[in-house]
Amino acid sequence: MNWQPFIDRLQSKLLSRRIKEPWGSGLRFMILGNIGSFVQTGFFLLVMLALGQPEKNTALYFVAFVAGFVLEMIPNYFASCCYTFGQSPTPRNAGGFVFARAVNLVIQLVVLPLVTAWLKGLNVGLVSLIVIFLAGIINFLMQSIFFKPNKQADDL
Numbered sequence: 001m002n003w004q005p006f007i008d009r010l011q012s013k014l015l016s017r018r019i020k021e022p023w024g025s026g027l028r029f030m031i032l033g034n035i036g037s038f039v040q041t042g043f044f045l046l047v048m049l050a051l052g053q054p055e056k057n058t059a060l061y062f063v064a065f066v067a068g069f070v071l072e073m074i075p076n077y078f079a080s081c082c083y084t085f086g087q088s089p090t091p092r093n094a095g096g097f098v099f100a101r102a103v104n105l106v107i108q109l110v111v112l113p114l115v116t117a118w119l120k121g122l123n124v125g126l127v128s129l130i131v132i133f134l135a136g137i138i139n140f141l142m143q144s145i146f147f148k149p150n151k152q153a154d155d156l
Contacts, residue, residue, distance in 0.1 A: 096146020
């Protein structure tokens with residue numbers, strides 16, 4: 001059964017599909033990113049339970065964090081293809097997605113702790129929100145590059 005006409009009709013009714021680009025893809029990226037954060041947290045908590053709830057900043061804690069991150073990436077990639085950027089999965093956009101998400105993981109695991117340690121006197125929650133917001137912008141811009149249609153492939 002071909003589901004594409006149904007999916008296209010459904011997506012055409014969504015407000016986020018009717019907003020002009022690049023604002024529409026940015027809005028869809030934010031919606032999907034928030035859903036992805038909940039999914040990542042859910043996977044993280046499940047892995048934490050499976051590992052016996054390890055202490056924060058231990059190797060098993062980071063294993064749980066990375067496992068949640070990686071498990072969330074799989075559905076997020078396909079949703080990014082279909083919903084955010086309106087493209088089919090390809091090796092090019094899959095590689096770009098993984099690269100952008102790897103940069104995001106480094107920001108979460110390395111940059112965020114360094115920034116919050118450096119700015120001890122400030123509100124850690126606010127600093128964290130700013131860093132994660134900037135990480136989201138960087139992630140969107142990187143993914144946008146890899147999800148752009150390949151003009152050379154279209155010319156063949």
